[in-house]
Structure formats: C-alpha cells, structure tokens
Amino acid sequence: MPELPEVETIKRYLNKAISEKRIVDIEILSKKQFPDNPKEVIGEKILSVERRAKNLIIKLSDKKALFIHLKLSGQLIWERKTKIPAKSTRVVISLNNGKLFFNEIRKLGWIKILNQNQLDLELARFGPEPFSKDFSTEYLQKVFGKSARPIKTVLLDQEKIAGIGNIYANEALFEAKINPRKPVNKLTVREIERLQKAILLVLKEGIKYGGASAADQLYVRPDSSHGSYQQHFRVYQKDGEKCQKCETIIKRINLGGRGTFFCPKCQR
DNA sequence: AGTATCCTGGAA
DNA sequence: TTCCAGGATACT
Numbered sequence: 067m068p069e070l071p072e073v074e075t076i077k078r079y080l081n082k083a084i085s086e087k088r089i090v091d092i093e094i095l096s097k098k099q100f101p102d103n104p105k106e107v108i109g110e111k112i113l114s115v116e117r118r119a120k121n122l123i124i125k126l127s128d129k130k131a132l133f134i135h136l137k138l139s140g141q142l143i144w145e146r147k148t149k150i151p152a153k154s155t156r157v158v159i160s161l162n163n164g165k166l167f168f169n170e171i172r173k174l175g176w177i178k179i180l181n182q183n184q185l186d187l188e189l190a191r192f193g194p195e196p197f198s199k200d201f202s203t204e205y206l207q208k209v210f211g212k213s214a215r216p217i218k219t220v221l222l223d224q225e226k227i228a229g230i231g232n233i234y235a236n237e238a239l240f241e242a243k244i245n246p247r248k249p250v251n252k253l254t255v256r257e258i259e260r261l262q263k264a265i266l267l268v269l270k271e272g273i274k275y276g277g278a279s280a281a282d283q284l285y286v287r288p289d290s291s292h293g294s295y296q297q298h299f300r301v302y303q304k305d306g307e308k309c310q311k312c313e314t315i316i317k318r319i320n321l322g323g324r325g326t327f328f329c330p331k332c333q334r
Numbered sequence: 335a336g337t338a339t340c341c342t343g344g345a346a
Numbered sequence: 347t348t349c350c351a352g353g354a355t356a357c358t
Contacts, residue, residue: 069352098340120353137353139342154342172341174353215335224354231352280352282344302352323337325350338357346349 068136069120070196070229071272072285072293076142077117079288080124083144084112084161089126091160099156099170102179107132112161119192119228129182134168140175143167144288171284192228196265201227203255203262210250210258217253217261218246219322230265233278233302236327238264240301245333246326247319271298301327 068076088111092104111127122142124132136142141154146164157168157177168177180188193209194200209226220226221235230238239246241264244257253261272278277293279285281303286292300310305318309329319326 072352135353137340138351170341171343172351174341219335222353233352278352282351285352322335324353336358339355340353342351344350346347 068140068277068285069231069234069272070117071234071269071295072277073117073120073122073136073229074273075277075287075293076136077115077122080115080122080142080144080166083164083288084124084166085114087112087161087163089159090162091158093158093160094156095151095158096156096170096173098173099168099175100177106130106179118189118195119224120231121188123185131180131182131185133178133180133185133188135175136170137172137174137176139171139284141167141169141284141286142288143169143286143290166288192224193226195228196230196269201262201266203259206258206262207255210253212251214249214251216247216321217244217250218324218326220250221265222322222324227265229269232324233280233299234265234268234272236302237268237300240328240333241267243332243334246321246328271295301329303327 089108094100107126107130113125113127116123122134144166151158152169154169154171155167156170159166218235218239221230242260244261272295275293275295276287277285278295279292280296283292301316304316305327307316309316309332312331314329314331316327317330
C-alpha cells in the first residue's frame with residue numbers, strides 16, 4: 067500500500083520514536099517475512115530511520131541495517147506499552163522503550179538484514195528521489211527517450227523514478243493533464259515540465275496529510291491513526307464520479323494490470 | 335511489452 | 347463465487 071508519502075510519514079514518526087534505542091529481542095511469527103537470523107542484530111543500537119524509494123531503512127550501529135518493504139499491506143505499529151500481537155503480526159521487534167509490530171495481512175512485505183555493501187547494491191537500483199536535484203525535466207526527457215511505454219507504466223518503474231505508486235501516478239497525471247496511455251516518447255517538453263511539477267505537488271500533498279488511507283484503510287501511521295490524503299483524491303478510485311474541473315465522468319481502465327483512473331476530457 | 339505469481343480478505 | 351487491492355519480480 068504505501069508509496070513515498072506514506073513511507074516518509076512512517077519514517078518521520080519512527081525516527082522520533084526509536085532512534086538511539088536498542089534492539090532487545092526479535093520474535094518471528096512468519097519466517098518468510100523475516101528470513102535472516104535475528105541474532106545478528108539483537109543488542110544493536112538504532113542510529114536512524116531512513117527512506118529510499120518505498121523502502122524503510124533502520125540503520126544500526128555496526129553498519130548493518132534492517133531493510134523493510136511494506137509492499138501492499140504492511141504496517142509498522144509502535145507501542146510503548148505491552149500489547150498482544152494482532153492476527154496479521156508477522157514480526158515483533160522489542161526495543162528498550164517499546165515494541166515495533168510488523169503487521170502484514172498479505173504476507174508480501176519483508177524485513178531483511180543487510181550489511182553496508184548489500185544495502186548499497188540494493189539502493190543503486192533505484193532512480194532519483196523526486197525531492198532531489200537529480201529529478202529534473204532534463205532527466206525525465208533523457209529516461210523517457212525513445213520508449214513507447216505508456217507514461218503511467220513508466221511512472222511506476224522504480225528504476226526510473228523512486229517512490230511513485232498507483233495513487234500518486236494517477237493523481238500526478240491528472241494534475242499534469244496527461245493521458246495515462248500516452249507513450250512517453252510522445253510527450254512534449256511542456257508536458258514533461260507539467261508532469262515534473264505535478265509529481266512534486268501531489269507527493270508534497272500526500273506527506274502534508276500524513277499519507278493516504280484509501281478505501282480498505284490498510285495504511286496506518288505507527289500510532290495506528292489514518293492518513294487523510296484520500297479526502298483529496300482527484301481521480302484515484304473515483305470512476306463514475308464527476309471530474310472536479312470539467313464534470314466529465316472519471317473513467318477507469320486497466321494499464322499494466324493496475325487500475326488506472328483519469329478524466330477523458332482533461333487528459334487527452 | 336504483457337501476464338502470472340506471491341498472499342489474504344473485503345466487497346460486489 | 348468472482349473480482350479487486352497503495353508492489354515488485356520472474357516468466358513468456
């Protein structure tokens with residue numbers, strides 16, 4: 067579920083809650099979600115919590131890190147007081163000031179222990195962070211290149227741009243007035259400029275509202291509260307409703323196996 | 335460039 | 347019962 071703004075929200079929360087704390091114990095309830103030997107990190111101190119693309123990185127004192135991907139339904143819940151694991155709890159990380167519950171209904175997400183080298187290799191695969199200088203219109207023109215892939219599909223490609231998922235891809239394309247099916251090699255310079263701005267705008271909005279807890283509300287912040295960006299969706303899951311700009315009915319299509327929402331009139 | 339697959343659960 | 351889901355990857 068979580069995309070850049072959701073993971074960023076979790077990162078900021080956890081940084082305050084668990085930085086400088088020590089790992090006391092790790093209880094694994096589903097081996098697939100934590101395939102490594104927890105003994106490698108028990109006793110380690112947490113330096114900081116970082117984010118790259120949709121991954122969370124809990125940096126540890128000995129150059130190791132916990133590398134976490136929440137995939138579609140992963141949650142990290144922080145509890146100061148003792149709490150019984152939920153049905154979906156797969157891993158419990160006990161610190162000296164509370165417990166971090168890794169809840170993951172669909173069992174797609176995971177936590178891996180990586181050394182500095184392995185971490186560098188993993189992170190090298192991602193494209194630029196949208197909030198970095200590298201994310202420029204010049205860069206976008208270059209990576210779009212001659213490819214005829216639909217723009218919506220390319221936006222979801224983490225090797226091209228890091229952190230955009232289905233919600234923000236749909237929202238950014240509406241804001242930039244670009245049809246999600248448009249081949250990237252057909253985008254004009256003007257469209258690329260609009261898109262670059264629109265991506266930054268919707269991601270900033272997402273962070274401002276603490277992320278999006280969409281229809282099934284699987285995304286929650288570490289204190290179990292919901293984000294509120296879903297109240298500001300322009301097109302995502304709004305098929306059958308009127309476009310907020312021109313009142314045309316929002317359409318839903320399938321692109322690359324993902325639900326895709328757009329205004330047929332505003333986005334040609 | 336498409337689509338099958340890993341999983342579970344809620345909605346239609 | 348079938349379809350759908352904020353992701354990513356391994357295949358045709």
